Every structure is written in structure tokens, then in C-alpha cells.
Amino acid sequence: MLKLRLKRIGRKRQPSYRLVIMPSERRRNGRAIEQVGYYSPITKEVHFKVEKIIYWLKVGAQPTQTVANLLKKGKIIQK
Template sequence: MVKLHLKRCGKRQRAVYRIVAIDVRSRREGRDLRKVGFYDPIKNQTYLNIPVILYFLEQGAMFNLEELFKIFQRRRVSLWNFALINKQQTKFN
């Protein structure tokens, strides 16, 4: 199973986070399947590769609501697509 989450990078006291798709069985800082964006909390910059994120969500990837949902909201990403995907996942479970 694949999970989207934040991977910490950067120097001490200067954290930058990559948004990555990673296998659940690997470590948090382990090898990622694909980089799908980044988040810089100090400069308040974000980059999201929306088509790739939607692809992984369609394939059944999970993501942490607290971390990534806030980033998606800040970027004003249409969460309608995410709602449809989550609705389909609950229908099959």
C-alpha cells in the first residue's frame, strides 16, 4: 500500500518538507516511490503535482489528514476530487 506524507529535508533549524509517495512498509525517511511536491513552512511556499497526486489517490494511496489536508487547503486545491475518491474507497471497503 502507498501513502503520501511529508519527508523532512534541509538543515537543522531550517526544515523543508518533500511530499512523497512511499510504501507503507518502508521507513519514514526511506526510499520514496515518487516526489509529488514540496512544502517550505518558513517561506510559506508550496508546490503540488496535482495529476500525480490524483493518480496515487485513485490507486488507493492514503494520506495524513492533519498534514497534507492543510497544505491542500492553503493551495486552494479542489478537494472535490479527493472527496469523490474517498467516497469510492469507502464504498468498496
């Protein structure tokens, strides 16, 4: 199953995350199929490639709970 989830990047105590599409069986920092966004919890900076996210959701990718919350705040999905 494809998941829309966060992949951690950045230094120790300075996390930032990439929003990626990857199979749920792969490790958190494993090879992703595609990068579709960026999130920095320290600066609250968020960038989404909206068209790509909508495409992958239509194809059947499931967002994790944290990603779903970010997408709701960005008004990309409603639930």
C-alpha cells in the same frame, strides 16, 4: 498501504519537506516511490504536481492528516 506523506529535508532548524508516495511501513526518510511536491513551512512555499497527486489518490494512496490539510488549502481535494 501507500501513503502520501512528508519527507524531511533541509538543515537543522531550517526544515523543508518533500511530498512523496511511499509504503506506510517504510521510515520517514526512506526511499520513496515518487516525489509529487514540495513544502517549506518557513517561507510557506508550496509546489504540487497536481496530476500526479490526483492519480495516486485514485490508485488508493492515503494522505496523512498534515498532507490532507495542505491539499485542502491548495484546493486539490475537498472534504
